Amino acid sequence: MYQIIDGKKISQEIKDELREKVTALKGQGKQICLAVIQVGSDPASSVYVGNKKKACAYIGIESLAYELPEETTEQELLDLVQKLNADDGVNGILVQLPLPKQINEEKVIQTIAPEKDVDGFHEKNVGALCVGSKGYVSCTPLGIIQLLKRSGVEIAGKHCVVIGRSNIVGKPMAMLLLRENGTVTVCHSRTQNLKEITRQADILVVAVGKPKFVDDSFIKEGAVVIDVGIHRDENNKLCGDVDFEKAAPHASAITPVPGGVGPMTIAMLMYNCVSSAEQEDQVQ
Ligand code: NAP
8 A cells, every 4th residue: 555645734744843933033033024026917826926925924924925017028027136135124035937928037037146046946056956055945846855754755775766857846856866865867858768767766756747647657666756747637637747546556655636746845935935034054
């Protein structure tokens, strides 16, 4: 029988721990403030931004919402980011992606002051992760490490296979698993004999962005399977990159969608915000 890795429960534990920390910080006169910028009114982005605001309210973090029109120019957005960079009352800045096509996302991300980049996307923070120094780590992979640790999954010495090499999930995931002493293989669209590789994984992280891509034929008996994907299936039901029904009976532990990786992303964003006020190391 497989274990279901419960991201809803674990993220709630983390949020409750953070709430206590924030109360203690407030007792020392420290306030935490996250600025959230959304450009346009993409419905999915509005849901994500709404959830982030809710999490801030629960933990006791002040959130400043900037809702800019779809036709906002790149310069207008850069000016706002610069203004927030210079504002001592703001600890974290988050620009909800994707941005409208007239705006260069990379330029905006690199304009956020690295010490306020709670998404962990700035190249200074990415570089810090690579060399093992202090910095913010991308929230989704950071959350996956917490899911594994808090579910009693040992990473050290395990063969960890990551499908996907995006800057926000696959690459930082690989670096974090390496930091935890896993033996890491990264696969992508040009990988040959994908299943041969994934069938060697003790821990398989799937961030391929294709609904139900991974079934039982990709999985070694008893592997731990982490599903990063979020999609709607043909019946408009949420599903992941893994075909849960087929894969789960072969896994020793697996994350569901919804209720697996998704809730962890926001919990770790809150973690990064609290760290910004505490000026302490990232979760190990
Ligand atoms: P992405 O930028 O589209 O990256 C997908 C990766 O999968 C790429 O590296 C791509 O390889 C690789 N790939 C595509 N087809 C493949 C194939 N046939 N075989 C092997 N590799 C293949 O996606 P992402 O931003 O990393 O996100 C991945 C998924 O996670 C999406 O479903 C997204 O919605 C979800 N997501 C969830 C959360 C959350 O909070 N739960 C957060 C972020 C993302 P190439 O590099 O060669 O193109």
